Amino acid sequence: MKRAVYPGSFDPVTYGHLDIIERAASMAGHLIIGVLNNYSKTPLFSVEERVNMIKSLTKDMPNVEVKAFGGLLVDFVRANQADAVIRGLRAVTDFEYELQIAQTNRVIAPEVDTVFLATNLKYSYLSSSIVKEIAAYGGEISAFVPPEIREHVNRKMEDRTKIERNKGEECS
Ligand code: PNS
Numbered sequence: 001m002k003r004a005v006y007p008g009s010f011d012p013v014t015y016g017h018l019d020i021i022e023r024a025a026s027m028a029g030h031l032i033i034g035v036l037n038n039y040s041k042t043p044l045f046s047v048e049e050r051v052n053m054i055k056s057l058t059k060d061m062p063n064v065e066v067k068a069f070g071g072l073l074v075d076f077v078r079a080n081q082a083d084a085v086i087r088g089l090r091a092v093t094d095f096e097y098e099l100q101i102a103q104t105n106r107v108i109a110p111e112v113d114t115v116f117l118a119t120n121l122k123y124s125y126l127s128s129s130i131v132k133e134i135a136a137y138g139g140e141i142s143a144f145v146p147p148e149i150r151e152h153v154n155r156k157m158e159d160r161t162k163i164e165r166n167k168g169e170e171c172s
Contacts, residue, residue: 001115003082004028007073009036010050011043012149013057014131016123020088021058023117030063032080037070044132044156053149074109085112090119090126136160 006024010017010033025031033054037047045053047068058064069076077085085105087098102114119126131144135153142150 001028001084003030003032003080004084004086004115005032005034005073005077005080005082006086007034007036007069007076009038009041009043009128010054011045011128012050012131012145012153013054014123014126014128014145014149016088016090016119016126018057018146019120019123020086020117021054021061021064024086025058025061025064027115028063028084028086030065031061031086032082033058033064033066034069034073034076035066037068039070045152049152053152056148057146072108074105074112077112078109083112085114087114087116088119089116090124 004024004027006021008017021031021033035047035050035054043050051066051068054066058066067076067080073085085102087102089095089098098114098116102116105112105114126144131141131153134144135141135157138157141153145153
């Protein structure tokens with residue numbers, strides 16, 4: 001793999017993602033992390049915030065670049081002259097969906113291959129949604145995300161709580 005794209009929502013990036021990033025970066029000449037700017041989902045973090053958080057965590061990885069993208073993944077892959085897409089597989093449950101996406105992408109762009117990396121067993125249960133759910137209820141997330149991401153998530157949750165509280169006061 002000369003140039004590979006690792007796409008995702010990364011809302012927020014977890015230790016599971018970082019494990020895939022490190023391993024993919026050692027396999028590819030150049031790794032572009034594509035952070036999806038998805039208008040149909042309401043992410044916890046804006047795409048700029050997600051890009052900046054991953055940039056900060058990968059600043060010492062010379063062959064890793066982080067960019068936002070919207071639209072079709074294969075268009076982003078082509079625009080970056082990449083030849084492969086990296087996806088992590090946590091369990092069999094991921095496989096059906098991931099295979100469907102990989103096969104669809106290959107029909108649209110036959111020159112782009114998808115490479116699956118088996119997620120480290122340590123993180124096979126982990127997802128950004130679970131991290132957000134735990135943090136939303138005031139739970140501890142330090143086992144799942146690096147310290148600086150934990151701070152960002154907790155701050156976001158505090159901001160949300162304040163907004164909800166203010167809304168409640170306005171209504172009463
Ligand atoms: O981290 P996620 O949310 O599982 O990542 C999903 C992602 C970004 C890989 C997928 O939603 C995607 O590729 N979106 C871009 C739109 C696209 O190309 N769709 C066609 C294939 S489904």
